[in-house]
Structure formats: structure tokens, C-alpha cells
Amino acid sequence: MSDVTSAGTDEKPLVKRVWSSHLTRFALTRFLQAIPVLVGVTLITFGMMNLLPGGSAVALAGDNPTPQVIALLNRELGLNKPFFERYWDWLSQVLSGHLGSSMLTREPIAGSLGGKLPVTIELIVLALIVSLGLAIPVAVLSAHRPNGVVDRLSAVVSMIGVSMPQFVTGLLLILVFAVHIRVLPATGFASISAGPWTNLRTMILPVATLSFGLFSIYSRLLRGDLRDEMLGEDYITVAKSKGCSEWRVLLNHALRNAGFNLLTLVGLNVGTLLGGTVIVESIFALPGVGQDLIGSITSRDQTTVEAIVLILATTVVVANFLTDLLYSVLDPRIRYGREPS
Amino acid sequence: MLMVMCAGLVAGVVPAAASSTAETTGHGALNVVGSFNFPTLDPSLATASTGSGQPFFFAIYDSLFKLGASGQTLPELATGDTVSKNGLTVTLALRKGVKFSDGTPFNSTAVKFNLQRDTANDCTCIGYLADITNIATPNPLKVVITLSQPYAPLIAALTNSSAAYIVSPSAISSEGATAFGQAPVGAGPYKVVSDNPQVVLTVARNSRYWNARAVKLASIVFTNIATTSSQFATVEAGQAQMMIAADPTSITQAKSAGAAYKLLQSSPTSWFAVQFNTTTAPFNNINAREAVEYALNPKAISTAVTGGLYTPNQSVYGSGMEDYWGTTTKNYHAYSTSQAQSLVQGLPGGKLTFSIFGLSNTAIYEETMQAMQQELSQAGITMNIVNLTHAQAIAQNESGNFQTILNSYGGFSDDGVTASTFFQSGGTFATGVNDPVLNNYVAEANGTSVASKRKADFLAMSEYINKMSYWDPIFTYSTYDIVASNVKGYAKSPLLYLDSVYFGNS
Numbered sequence: 001m002s003d004v005t006s007a008g009t010d011e012k013p014l015v016k017r018v019w020s021s022h023l024t025r026f027a028l029t030r031f032l033q034a035i036p037v038l039v040g041v042t043l044i045t046f047g048m049m050n051l052l053p054g055g056s057a058v059a060l061a062g063d064n065p066t067p068q069v070i071a072l073l074n075r076e077l078g079l080n081k082p083f084f085e086r087y088w089d090w091l092s093q094v095l096s097g098h099l100g101s102s103m104l105t106r107e108p109i110a111g112s113l114g115g116k117l118p119v120t121i122e123l124i125v126l127a128l129i130v131s132l133g134l135a136i137p138v139a140v141l142s143a144h145r146p147n148g149v150v151d152r153l154s155a156v157v158s159m160i161g162v163s164m165p166q167f168v169t170g171l172l173l174i175l176v177f178a179v180h181i182r183v184l185p186a187t188g189f190a191s192i193s194a195g196p197w198t199n200l201r202t203m204i205l206p207v208a209t210l211s212f213g214l215f216s217i218y219s220r221l222l223r224g225d226l227r228d229e230m231l232g233e234d235y236i237t238v239a240k241s242k243g244c245s246e247w248r249v250l251l252n253h254a255l256r257n258a259g260f261n262l263l264t265l266v267g268l269n270v271g272t273l274l275g276g277t278v279i280v281e282s283i284f285a286l287p288g289v290g291q292d293l294i295g296s297i298t299s300r301d302q303t304t305v306e307a308i309v310l311i312l313a314t315t316v317v318v319a320n321f322l323t324d325l326l327y328s329v330l331d332p333r334i335r336y337g338r339e340p341s
Numbered sequence: 342m343l344m345v346m347c348a349g350l351v352a353g354v355v356p357a358a359a360s361s362t363a364e365t366t367g368h369g370a371l372n373v374v375g376s377f378n379f380p381t382l383d384p385s386l387a388t389a390s391t392g393s394g395q396p397f398f399f400a401i402y403d404s405l406f407k408l409g410a411s412g413q414t415l416p417e418l419a420t421g422d423t424v425s426k427n428g429l430t431v432t433l434a435l436r437k438g439v440k441f442s443d444g445t446p447f448n449s450t451a452v453k454f455n456l457q458r459d460t461a462n463d464c465t466c467i468g469y470l471a472d473i474t475n476i477a478t479p480n481p482l483k484v485v486i487t488l489s490q491p492y493a494p495l496i497a498a499l500t501n502s503s504a505a506y507i508v509s510p511s512a513i514s515s516e517g518a519t520a521f522g523q524a525p526v527g528a529g530p531y532k533v534v535s536d537n538p539q540v541v542l543t544v545a546r547n548s549r550y551w552n553a554r555a556v557k558l559a560s561i562v563f564t565n566i567a568t569t570s571s572q573f574a575t576v577e578a579g580q581a582q583m584m585i586a587a588d589p590t591s592i593t594q595a596k597s598a599g600a601a602y603k604l605l606q607s608s609p610t611s612w613f614a615v616q617f618n619t620t621t622a623p624f625n626n627i628n629a630r631e632a633v634e635y636a637l638n639p640k641a642i643s644t645a646v647t648g649g650l651y652t653p654n655q656s657v658y659g660s661g662m663e664d665y666w667g668t669t670t671k672n673y674h675a676y677s678t679s680q681a682q683s684l685v686q687g688l689p690g691g692k693l694t695f696s697i698f699g700l701s702n703t704a705i706y707e708e709t710m711q712a713m714q715q716e717l718s719q720a721g722i723t724m725n726i727v728n729l730t731h732a733q734a735i736a737q738n739e740s741g742n743f744q745t746i747l748n749s750y751g752g753f754s755d756d757g758v759t760a761s762t763f764f765q766s767g768g769t770f771a772t773g774v775n776d777p778v779l780n781n782y783v784a785e786a787n788g789t790s791v792a793s794k795r796k797a798d799f800l801a802m803s804e805y806i807n808k809m810s811y812w813d814p815i816f817t818y819s820t821y822d823i824v825a826s827n828v829k830g831y832a833k834s835p836l837l838y839l840d841s842v843y844f845g846n847s
Binding site for chain 2: 076171174179185188285287
């Protein structure tokens, strides 16, 4: 490959400049690190699906299976091949850009997941918006007046949010808002094309269920960090000594620095969040990827399980990468790949 | 359309409007929730197209024969059948003037096409069709099936298996097999309007249905909800009027709600029973098997576990089965702790300890096994409970690596299918029994199409099973559907037919 040079003769070639960019090297390194992670996750999933007795052929054979039918289906599905040969077949297919076909419906998985991903993404995005949108002001108010009404109330609410399983939260919300007050639907989903409000009505209870636990963790963590910053950091003392108001110090200085821990938690929490969507989608009958995953595991649809796990694992890897990347945006002192001076 | 339906469902518009319309005109939309399984609606490819839990298959396709209240075969798309004396030829007479919802004719060519397609696709019904050697269509209303050996359960298969459903050959041809699974065409009382696989299925009245005047609903919406508590909450919230195959908790809640709901009990074709592995110790000793049978009190277990919802039984046959003979069977070892204790004392070492496999995370299994454990302990018998996942349980059943299994199986309206699956050795599942006498009973019963002889054979088989204590029956179980009190017109049967359902006054 020949180097492409820019107009200036004294400048470095473009490729060299790009490679010497710490961000590029960081991104490439993380990309290379992601490969064994994704291979490992899919291989473990493949192995676990194989360890489950029953198998796709038994599921497909129905209520009255004969050994001949099961053997025939195993051959048709390629399940009679050795484990690593099957895994390699699947991996090669994925590397060529195809997620394969469902073992049960024999339809392309990409097509069926295409309709389910938006539901899950909407759920996650709304849950993040709601949980962060509530957690940040509550944390700031709590930090502004420790042991005040907001602080004490948020501590109690957060304790409940952390200790209550999503399954229980979801059912309680259904009982109150769908069964007794009847202002929101108990289950079901309407897409955005049915109208934004119609869509939102179906998402209110699922989003509330998913974001309750997140809000509880985020608000307490941020509140604690804000208090640490306000009490112990020199720059806060300097800002105060310059005559900045308590609110200005809190919002302009402390919040920005305390936000790093929150950002880390949000990034690391993506995996947990995805796990939560599986439960929430089941409770509220949302036609997302999580519900599909449960159904596919139950029916031993190995190719669909693999495809979903690959998507979820990739999402977690990308989320963690973006979190790291955001660090450098929020704090210009951080440059990945550079030794600390 | 799906979006419109979803919007209506969510806004609570569909059920409310449906109910009021139904009361005046007899039409409306029924919203049904349950744990459905419809990745494809092509019966030839579907893994579960039968049973009371999948009522949309009948709604879309109708069936060649229908099941009556006590499991008897009734005419539907086929008006009758005749079996030759040697049992090798079965002739089906088809209903005249039937059309698929796409307007193409339902005839013998379509039936032949379907049976051949089922075989080629390895449908779940393939075990029933294995003996078919030829299918002739002498005229549009007659199908002549030739068998390699007599096989009595064939008509049952054309009643309650995926072979019972006839798809439109022209739709398969025009849509292609894969697309057909999401936009199927049948000759049933309803036709598919929209299908979001495994999520929501909407069917609307088929005006071309041969008995269209009997169809009173405008549409039915089937919504798949994984958790039973959410299913019942959806009914309580007024979003749905029917919950299919309700769990005991929801049934109790529905009962406590008084007149708001009714319970629709299907005729039982399934059972809970202890399956003994008679090929290894300790249950290669008949006294050990009898001791367990004497020690268990099915009535007390049913009361403790289900509040008496399930019926104690003395055989592994239910009243929803075609050749059912009644609730009692000769040679049954009725509950007697003293008899059990006496038998245990006579066993090697004077004690009996064994393990039982049951399904984990399934309340009915866990509670039944716990109740059994208590009763057995009173007779000096130690039972260790081993909880397995469903797949593990199937694998253990296939491998034969068990001492006992708390087995709940059935769903077959034909006794012969149950018999060949669970009592005849050499099949997919290890029956735990290898007895030529029992194998012969099964072969005899399935080799005749004379109803009275079949019934006698099955009764004799059951008495023999009791005599040898190969299985210890506990109770038969039905599915219970929770239905809003303004829903009328459903038929009581092992299956759930929704063709004549309508909204009426509560």
C-alpha cells in the first residue's frame, strides 16, 4: 500500500498520521481484543446449547417422534457432524455476512430479528433516558442538601429499587396501572407507526420496570461522588473561594468530574441492562430480541440463539468501547495508548 | 393492519368495541392470550399444531375430523370413513362444496397433496403416516388410502395431528413454502389477516367457510405472552377475554373473582403417573412397585396439590380418550399404608429407597413429588427427588437411565398412540418395561379398527398394567381456560374449537 500524502510537503504521510493517532491505535487495539471475546462467547454458547439434552431434532419431531425421524432431522440440520465442524460452519457463515436460518422455521434469522431489534433498542434507550434523566437531578438535589427531604426520600426509593426484582416490579405496576386503575395496557406492543402516543403507552410500564433499578443505582452512586467532590477536592475549594455559588460549583465543576464514575457504570451496565430486557419483554409480551431468545432456547433453536448472543455480545463490546472513547471527549487529559507523563 | 390491531389492543378499544357490537349483532373480536407457539403456521412444518393450547390451527384450517366431548370422532371436512375388513384400505368421504379461503376448491387432490407433503416435510405427524403405501383419488370427494399393515390410530391422526389440517395447494404453489408459514390459506372458519410470528396472530371470519353461518365472531386475536401471571393480568385488565391453558394460581384467582370469569375444562387426555423402570433394581421386583402403589393416595395428592382440580384415576387413560371405559380398572392397588408397609418389610433389607425424576421449576411437579414423598415416608419408603429440566427429563426417558419418573404425558385422543409411545418397548422412549405380553396387547389394539375390540383390548391392557404395577396412575389432568363471562358458544372437548364462539350477555 502506498502512502497518501497531503498537500504540505513537510507533513507526515496520511497513513502514518492516522496510525500515530492514539485514538486510532486505541480503536484498533480494542477491535482486535473484541475478536477473541466474541469467538469465546459464541463458542461457549454453542457448547452450552449442545450440552442441553433434547436438541433441535427432538423439538422439531413433535409429540410422536421415532428414532428414524430424529436421525433424519439430525442429518438435515447437520447436527450429526462433529462439534467443532458445526461451529466452524456457523462461524464461516457469520464471517461471510449471514446469520443463517432458524432451525425451526427455516427462515433467515436476519429478517426475523430485523423486526425485533427496534423494540429492544427502544426499550433500552427509553430506560436509559428515564433512569439518567431522573437520577442526575435527584442526585444533584440530594448532594446539595444531604439528609434533606429529597436525599432521604431518594435513599428509601433507591433501596426499594435495588432490592426489588424486576419481575415483581413489573407485575406490581401491571396490577396497579392496568388492572386496577386501567390507564395503561397490561401487555402488548404498538409500534411507532401506530402513533407516538400509542407506542409510548405500551412502553411506559416496561420502561418504568427497567429503569427503576437503574435509577436507584445511578442516583445513589452519583450522589455519593458529588459529595466526595464537594467535600474533598481542592478545585472545589478554589471555586468557592473565588465566590462561585454552591449551585454553580455543584453543576459546573463537581458534576462534570463525578460524572466519570456514572459513565463507567452506565457503560459496564449495558450487559445487565440487556439481561433485564429479556425479563421485561417476557412480562409485558414485548416482541423484542429478549423474548425471542427465551423462545429459541426453549425450542433448542441453536442458530437463532447463537445469532442473538452474537448481537448482544457485540453490543456490550461496542458499548464498553464507546464508554472509553467518551472519557477522552469529556476529559482531554485522557489519551489512550499514551504513557502518562 | 397489525399496527391498527395493536393500537386497538393497547388502547383497550378492540375488546370494548367488540363486546358491545357482539351483544347486538353477534359479531366482534375475541382477544385470546396464552403461551402459544407459532413460528410458522404451516402445519406440515410446525412443531406444535395440535392440542387445546394451539386453537388457531383449527381456526385457520378446520380439520378432516373433529373431536367430540368424550373424544369421539365427528365428521368435519371429511364426512366419514370406511375401513376394509383386512384393515389395509381406509376410504375417506369428503364434504361437498368446500372451498379454501383463497377460493380454490377443497377436494381429494388437495388431501392427497397434503398427506404426501406432510411425509416429505417430516411433519410431526409422520409417525402416523408411516404405513401409508398409496393414496388414490377416484373422484374429487373420495380419498382411498392403502396401508402396509392395519393401523387403527390413522383416523385419530386425521382428527388431532398436523395431518388433520389441509392447506391450499395453490397457495403453497403461489406463495412458496416459506412465505406460506406466515400467510397460510386453509378451509377453516377464519383466515389469517396478519401474523407477527410468536407475538400476535389475527384471524378474521372466512366468508367462504363451508359453515360460515355458524361463525359469529368477526375476528380473533391470539397474543403470545410468556408468563402466566401476565396472561391473567391481561384478562383482568380487560384486554383479553380468554386465557388458554391457565395455571393453578390463575385458576384460583379466577375462581375468587366470582361471576366475572368461567372455567372451561377440556376432557382429559393427559395424566400424571409414576413410571417404573422394571429392568433394574429395586423395581425389577414387583413387590417394590406394589408397595409404592399402595403407599400413594391419589385423591389426597390431588386435593393437596391442585385443590382437587385433577381427577384421581386408576389407569393412564383419560375420559377425553376415544376408547375410555370409565374411572376404575381391575387390579388397581388402592391406597393402603399397612399393605405398603407389609410389602416393604418383605423386600431385601426390609426397606425401599429410590429416586424419582420430575420437572424443575414447575409447581405441579414439585408439589406432587413433595406430597408423594410425605405419603411414602409413612409407609417406610424413602424417595429422593431429582429435579430436571424438560429437556433433561426427555433425555433420561430416552436413555432409560432412571428408577422412576413422575411422567405427565398424553394429549393424544387415541389410546393406541399413548400405548405405543409409553408401553410398547423399542420406541423412542424407554418405557422401563420389556414385556412381550404388553407389546402384544398394543399391537392387537392398534391392528384392529373394530371399535368394540379396541376398547376391550385397551381395558385388558390397562388391567394387565395394573396387575404388573408397571405404572402407578395418580390423576388425569385437563387444561383449564379462563373465559370472560360474556363469551359463549365454545365446545367442551379435548381440543378447543372457537368456530362457534360469540359474545353474549354476562
